[in-house]
Amino acid sequence: MSSFDQSFFVNREPMILGFQKLLKPTTRQAVMVVDAPRDMGKSWLVARLQMHCLETAVPIPAAYLDFRNPREIHEIQDALGLVRLVRNKLAEPTYFNDLNATINSFTSDRQTRGGAGVVTLRHMMERYFDLDDVDGLSFDLQIDFEELKGDTKGAKIRSLIRECEQQGRLEQLVGLCAQLRPSVDWSPVLADVSAVAVEAITPTGPDELIEDLNGRLWADSQQERQRAERQINESFFACLARLMTDKSQIAFLFDGIEEAPDVAEDWIRHELLLRLRDGQLNDIVVILTGRTKLDLTDLEMSHLLVPASLKPFTEDHVREYFVEKRNIHDPDLDIHTITVTSGGIPGALAMMADHAQPTVQDDDDFFSDL
Incomplete structure (x- = not known):
């Protein structure tokens, strides 16, 4: 199919108007699910919707993810990769410190x-x-000793350190250790962990940013990974809420949903859509397009859904596309035959129009003077 050019847009105005309606605060629905076979113009539609977000008087932050794009799929190795990708697509870094x-x-x-x-x-x-000392330290830190991984002293200590590190409380742990064993010199350790803590301090300047250091998620067990992902998701949506306060509307545009990795579909279902269903998120519009319709019946949110499908072009649409949009005025142009042959499929029509247009101007013909 031809690369996106909004000047070629034909017969998708109802979809655009529907998207605009979803963006209105008075509209109850918030999710449009678009299904259509290959070459029906789903990606063109999503690209046009994204452009609409940029064209409004107050631009609407829009995260457009194409699950058929190898580069984007490469970034979605896990839930953290997806959150990072969505954050970057929204292009509002100051809100995600x-x-x-x-x-x-x-x-x-x-x-x-x-x-x-x-x-x-x-x-x-x-x-x-x-072990009793470790139990006491855990109590002082309000960390459940029984929940620390392992049964041995070494395992409990490693788990306690990991818990404090993930909570940004290593300095507090070292301070308690120094109180418990004042005769031991803890200052070298305190200096090291303090240096790490300084890096993580949130900047106070209004224009300062905390950068994602792009490290890998560190977890010794699936339970730890799930806890980390849960806190990361909660932080993401808290930042998103602040963004919504200032921007009023946010759009999530997911294309090629049938190719979405399991981790992405799970995140869309159980993080994004469930929060939307339960009223934790407002002023968000979600577009899901794919060759097959994403079944969301288990989420019990039909009151928020707008099912939609893309239909083939009629003969009038084909004429508009070839003559008005692609500027093809060949006297032998048979619109009826083109419509029947193409089935009105936008992708097939785009290819036919590409071939019908000259690719080289006469005065550019290298061989014309030979």
């Missing part, structure tokens, strides 16, 4: 960001503390 700080807290590189201090802390705690 808290998210980036949360991500950094779960993706610390122990080799470069205080890793030596963490290892030293573990060794010192294993040397100077017993």
Whole structure:
């Protein structure tokens, strides 16, 4: 199909008007589910909707994800990768400082960001503390000792350190260790973990940003990974709520939904749409397009859905496309035959129009003077 050019747009005005209606605060529905076979112009439609978001008097932040795009699929290795991609697509970095700080807290590189201090802390705690001491430290930190992974002293200590690191409380842990064993010199460890904590401090300047350090999610178990992803998602949607307060509307445009990885479909269903259904998110519009309709009956949100499909072009639409949009005025042009042959499929019509137009101007013919 030809690359997107909004000047070629034909017979999709109802979809655009429907999208505009969804953006109105008085509209109850919030999710449009568009299904159509191949080459029916789904991607053209989504691109046009994205352009509409940019053309409004107050531009609407829009995250457009194409699940058939290999580059985007490469980024969606896990839920964190998807959150990062959506955040970047929204292109509002100043609103996501808290998210980036949360991500950094779960993706610390122990080799470069205080890793030596963490290892030293573990060794010192294993040397100077017993299980009862670790239990007491956990109590002081309001961390459930029984929930710490493992049964041995070493395992409990590692789990406690990891918990404090992910909560940004390593300095507090070292301080409690120093109170419990004041005769031991904890200052080198405190200096290391303090340096890590300084990196994670949220900047106070209005224009300062916390950068996502793009580390990998660190977790020793599936349970830890799920907890990290849950906190990252909660932080993302908290940032999104602040963005909505200032921008009033946000659009999520998902194309090629049938190719979405399981992690992406799960996130759309159970993070985005469930929050929308339960009223935790307002002023959000979601467009889902694909060759097959995404079944959302299990979410019990039919009152928010607008089902839609793309129909083939009629003969009048084909004439408009060839003559008015593509400027093809060949006297031998048989619109009826073109309509029947193409089936009114926009992708087939685009290819036929491409071939019907000359690709080289007469005065550019290299061989004309030979």
